Amino acid sequence: xxxxxxxxxxxxxxxxxxxxxxxxxxxxxxxxxxxxxxxxxxxxxxxxxxxxxxxxxxxxxxxxxxxxxxxxxxxxxxxxxxxxxxxxxxxxxxxxxxxxxxxxxxxxxxxxxxxxxxxxxxxxxxxxxxxxxxxxxxxxxxxxxxxxxxxxxxxxxxxxxxxxxxxxxxxxxxxxxxxxxxxxxxxxxxxxxxxxxxxxxxxxxxxxxxxxxxxxxxxxxxxxxxxxxxxxxxxxxxxxxxxxxxxxxxxxxxxxxxxxxxxxxxxxxxxxxxxxxxxxxxxxxxxxxxxxxxxxxxxxxxxxxxxxxxxxxxxxxxxxxxxxxxxxxxxxxxxxxxxxxxxxxxxxxxxxxxxxxxxxxxx
Amino acid sequence: xxxxxxxxxxxxxxxxxxxxxxxxxxxxxxxxxxxxxxxxxxxxxxxxxxxxxxxxxxxxxxxxxxxxxxxxxxxxxxxxxxxxxxxxxxxxxxxxxxxxxxxxxxxxxxxxxxxxxxxxxxxxxxxxxxxxxxxxxxxxxxxxxxxxxxxxxxxxxxxxxxxxxxxxxxxxxxxxxxxxxxxxxxxxxxxxxxxxxxxxxxxxxxxxxxxxxxxxxxxxxxxxxxxxxxxxxxxxxxxxxxxxxxxxxxxxxxxxxxxxxxxxxxxxxxxxxxxxxxxxxxxxxxxxxxxxxxxxxxxxxxxxxxxxxxxxxxxxxxxxxxxxxxxxxxxxxxxxxxxxxxxxxxxxxxxxxxxxxxxxxxxxxxxxxxxxxxxxxx
Numbered sequence: 001x002x003x004x005x006x007x008x009x010x011x012x013x014x015x016x017x018x019x020x021x022x023x024x025x026x027x028x029x030x031x032x033x034x035x036x037x038x039x040x041x042x043x044x045x046x047x048x049x050x051x052x053x054x055x056x057x058x059x060x061x062x063x064x065x066x067x068x069x070x071x072x073x074x075x076x077x078x079x080x081x082x083x084x085x086x087x088x089x090x091x092x093x094x095x096x097x098x099x100x101x102x103x104x105x106x107x108x109x110x111x112x113x114x115x116x117x118x119x120x121x122x123x124x125x126x127x128x129x130x131x132x133x134x135x136x137x138x139x140x141x142x143x144x145x146x147x148x149x150x151x152x153x154x155x156x157x158x159x160x161x162x163x164x165x166x167x168x169x170x171x172x173x174x175x176x177x178x179x180x181x182x183x184x185x186x187x188x189x190x191x192x193x194x195x196x197x198x199x200x201x202x203x204x205x206x207x208x209x210x211x212x213x214x215x216x217x218x219x220x221x222x223x224x225x226x227x228x229x230x231x232x233x234x235x236x237x238x239x240x241x242x243x244x245x246x247x248x249x250x251x252x253x254x255x256x257x258x259x260x261x262x263x264x265x266x267x268x269x270x271x272x273x274x275x276x277x278x279x280x281x282x283x284x285x286x287x288x289x290x291x292x293x294x295x296x297x298x299x300x301x302x303x304x305x306x307x308x309x310x311x312x313x314x315x316x317x318x319x320x321x322x323x324x325x326x327x328x329x330x331x332x333x334x335x336x337x338x339x340x341x342x343x344x345x346x347x348x349x350x351x352x353x354x355x356x357x358x359x360x361x362x363x
Numbered sequence: 364x365x366x367x368x369x370x371x372x373x374x375x376x377x378x379x380x381x382x383x384x385x386x387x388x389x390x391x392x393x394x395x396x397x398x399x400x401x402x403x404x405x406x407x408x409x410x411x412x413x414x415x416x417x418x419x420x421x422x423x424x425x426x427x428x429x430x431x432x433x434x435x436x437x438x439x440x441x442x443x444x445x446x447x448x449x450x451x452x453x454x455x456x457x458x459x460x461x462x463x464x465x466x467x468x469x470x471x472x473x474x475x476x477x478x479x480x481x482x483x484x485x486x487x488x489x490x491x492x493x494x495x496x497x498x499x500x501x502x503x504x505x506x507x508x509x510x511x512x513x514x515x516x517x518x519x520x521x522x523x524x525x526x527x528x529x530x531x532x533x534x535x536x537x538x539x540x541x542x543x544x545x546x547x548x549x550x551x552x553x554x555x556x557x558x559x560x561x562x563x564x565x566x567x568x569x570x571x572x573x574x575x576x577x578x579x580x581x582x583x584x585x586x587x588x589x590x591x592x593x594x595x596x597x598x599x600x601x602x603x604x605x606x607x608x609x610x611x612x613x614x615x616x617x618x619x620x621x622x623x624x625x626x627x628x629x630x631x632x633x634x635x636x637x638x639x640x641x642x643x644x645x646x647x648x649x650x651x652x653x654x655x656x657x658x659x660x661x662x663x664x665x666x667x668x669x670x671x672x673x674x675x676x677x678x679x680x681x682x683x684x685x686x687x688x689x690x691x692x693x694x695x696x697x698x699x700x701x702x703x704x705x706x707x708x709x710x711x712x713x714x715x716x717x718x719x720x721x722x723x724x725x726x727x728x729x730x731x732x733x734x735x736x737x738x739x740x741x
Contacts, residue, residue: 008513013562013718014381015435015512047438048428051393055436065720067513069435090402097444098417102410132471139473237470244462 003072007034010065020070022079029068039068041083049088050076058086109246116238125230130175130194133230137194140229141180144190145198149183149362156181156361159354163210166286166349167218177224179217183362187300189216191223193230201362207296210350213358215279215293222278228271276333289346294337301330383661383712389431390704396425400693416450417443422693423505426700432511440515441508441729449504449731458735461486494736495529495551496522500726501733502555507725511561512715517723519565520558528554541583545575545649552653561659562718570656578648586638593633597626643677644670654707662711666703676702 002021007029009016018031027044030036039060047057047067055069056076070076080086160179168174177195187202197220199213207213223229267275283290340346350358403418420443427439461482468478499522506516532547549572556568647670654666680698683691 010513011720012716013512013514014716048393048424048436049395051395053391054393054428055434057436057438065513067438094417094443095406098406098410098414101444101447102413105411105413136473234470237466240469241462241466245459 001075003070003075005029005071006069007031008067008069010063010067015069018068020068020075027068041079042085044083044086046086046088050080050086109242112245113242116242117235121231121234121238122227124234125227128230128234133175133194135194136233137192137196137229140192140233141196141198144192145182145184151181151183151201151362153357153361153363155354155357159350159358159361162350162354163214163217163358166288166347167214167221167282170285171221171225171282173225174221175224175227177221181358181361189220191220191229193233195224197221197224204359204361206299207359209292210348210355210358211289211292211346212296213292214288214349215283215290215296218279218282218288219275219293221282222275223267223271225278226271226274228267228275231271232267273333276336280337284340287340287344287347288349289340290337291339294334297334297337301334381716383714384433385711386432386662386709386713386715388704388707388709390701391429391431391436393425393429396422396693396697399425400691403693404690413447414443416446419443419446422696425693426697427509429697430700430704435512438510439508440510441504445504445727445729446734449728450734451731452728453731453735457732490736491533492530493526493732494533495526497730497732497736498529499525499555501730504726504729506559507721507723508729513720514562514718515721516559516561517721518555518558519560519723520554525551525554525558542579545572545579548572548649549575549653549656552656556653556657560721560723562721564660564718567658568653568656569658570652575645575649575652578645582641582645585641589637589641590634593630597630639677640670640674643673646670647673659709660711660713662709662713665708665710667706667708668702672702672706 002019005018005020007016007018008014016031016034018029018034020027020029022028022041023038025041027039027041028036029039039062043061044058045061047059048054050056052073055071058068058070059066060068160181164177164179168177175195177197179197179199181199181201181204184200185202186200187206189197189199189203191197197217199216203216204213207216279293280290282288283293399418399421403414403421406414407418420439420441423439423441427437430437465479465482468476468482472478499518503518503522506518509516528551532543532551535543535547549570553568553570556566559566647668650666650668650673654664657664676698680695683694683698687694
């Protein structure tokens with residue numbers, strides 16, 4: 001049954017009256033100035049979903065600019081009932097497109113996250129210039145030790161040099177490094193960028209001999225050798241970029257925040273293991289008794305859960321966690337530390353006098 | 364089939380011609396906006412908001428199709444993927460590089476580096492300079508995706524010219540304490556309206572800013588008076604309490620703190636409510652005037668907008684936004700379009716049949732910068 005409809009050719013705004021009918025699988029229409037045209041129904045596409053009171057508009061893939069406007073609701077109803085694709089609304093193609101882009105977006109963010117947080121940081125850390133490492137290291141140390149005094153005595157300083165020399169001599173992979181003691185009661189040691197290794201007065205007091213401090217120093221030198229402090233700093237910048245990318249903000253200013261600095265130097269388990277391995281190898285080479293590190297390690301664990309660090313130096317070091325940060329795997333880490341092989345007598349790291357002057361460096 | 368297509372081509376030369384006609388605008392609501400709103404919201408969650416480009420497109424399609432001109436609905440032909448690509452493009456080539464450069468500077472020179480400050484300043488200046496660009500491009504995209512009787516609109520001019528004009532207008536407005544606003548708005552409106560096309564037919568804008576000034580001056584001085592009255596009333600009430608409370612008064616410092624708190628809240632409420640309400644007088648006046656200044660073919664526009672109707676539109680829109688937690692934004696768009704369509708008329712006759720399709724090429728992507736800047740609009 002033929003009906004009246006209107007045709008727009010997409011070239012002129014003129015409306016053209018036509019008569020329209022379904023013939024088999026085609027829509028056939030013609031009018032006074034429209035020659036007979038045949039559109040396959042499968043190639044039709046509704047502009048909007050059919051809706052009562054609104055003209056039904058369709059187009060055809062062979063002439064995407066053209067529009068057929070049908071106002072006969074009974075005809076539209078019949079046509080749409082027979083050909084479901086004319087119902088319009090949400091189409092699978094669109095939803096699939098959206099799903100693909102969403103998956104792509106998540107993958108891209110994940111890839112960016114991998115590059116910024118895992119792949120790049122350590123590589124970048126190794127190529128950062130010495131001046132940068134030194135300057136940033138100074139900032140990190142200042143942020144972490146707060147107002148605590150740096151301890152120096154001529155005898156103590158020469159004891160530090162002797163210990164560093166014993167451990168670092170001949171290690172070609174090491175950047176310049178230094179060891180400083182600060183007048184703080186809490187028990188801790190950490191490595192900051194630029195090879196700046198910091199010990200507290202508390203950790204020296206806690207130690208029962210130079211072997212224990214040498215073990216801790218070897219561990220911190222391990223962090224320095226692997227550029228862990230610099231890596232963490234680069235990683236933090238990466239996280240900042242990631243946050244600003246996902247949130248559309250500037251990601252906040254981490255590095256000016258002392259708490260963030262502390263978080264910065266909390267290494268992953270892998271990093272701790274790397275430092276441990278480095279420490280074991282170094283002690284083996286320097287012929288230093290590794291059991292010092294082990295006993296100190298065990299001592300620290302016994303204290304955990306007991307008295308928290310007595311001193312409140314109002315320092316971010318409290319939140320840093322100690323050298324042997326207690327994440328799972330600590331037992332494992334201790335077990336890895338074994339005595340020097342039979343027949344090798346450990347060397348003396350410091351003479352008793354040197355040890356005394358190091359322990360009393362803060363007076 | 365093929366020769367049929369050829370025959371259709373041949374019919375595009377003018378044949379029987381209708382007489383020029385009067386155009387009337389009506390908003391004919393259709394069902395489905397609620398469903399769109401809900402489904403869009405759910406899909407936006409599932410896709411981590413990526414769906415918002417398709418959601419925006421769906422809603423425009425719906426609202427456009429409710430706008431009838433002489434019984435023939437408008438059609439929105441934009442695609443969600445075009446908006447998405449626009450946003451992606453801006454993200455990859457503008458946002459990401461800036462973020463990376465900022466991160467690099469922060470890493471190398473430290474977070475307090477003056478270079479970082481310079482970068483931020485440059486970004487802020489760039490946003491101001493390109494704001495007009497974003498507005499123009501977004502308008503162009505929307506017009507070129509809007510069809511009536513199979514013919515689309517467009518903006519045929521330069522987005523950069525408009526952007527510089529826009530930046531200049533911001534400077535002029537701020538340096539003149541706002542008094543350049545009527546002139547600058549008229550210049551901007553003239554620039555963009557004269558670039559506007561429907562098919563090959565142009566819109567024309569002609570008129571001066573002078574008639575806007577009485578209303579502008581009234582709003583400007585009334586706002587000033589409102590703010591001064593608010594300050595005096597609040598300051599005065601605290602002062603009086605202090606004067607007459609005297610010694611032995613029960614007024615404690617806490618009471619003062621509470622009073623001062625009330626005073627500040629009252630001041631903010633007053634300025635946040637009264638001042639915008641006052642300014643809706645000017646906005647209504649400007650809308651009416653600009654419509655009067657706008658012609659298309661042989662007809663002149665008329666927009667019957669009053670301050671009261673604008674206040675009502677805005678207040679209800681804000682309530683919808685708050686009480687639906689933002690999910691109801693399609694209704695806000697619908698109400699805004701409806702506000703215009705219900706009040707818009709064209710006086711005079713237009714020779715519709717003569718209008719041919721626009722030859723201005725279509726942009727492939729849409730609204731990326733406007734999305735990044737969060738420029739208002741639909």
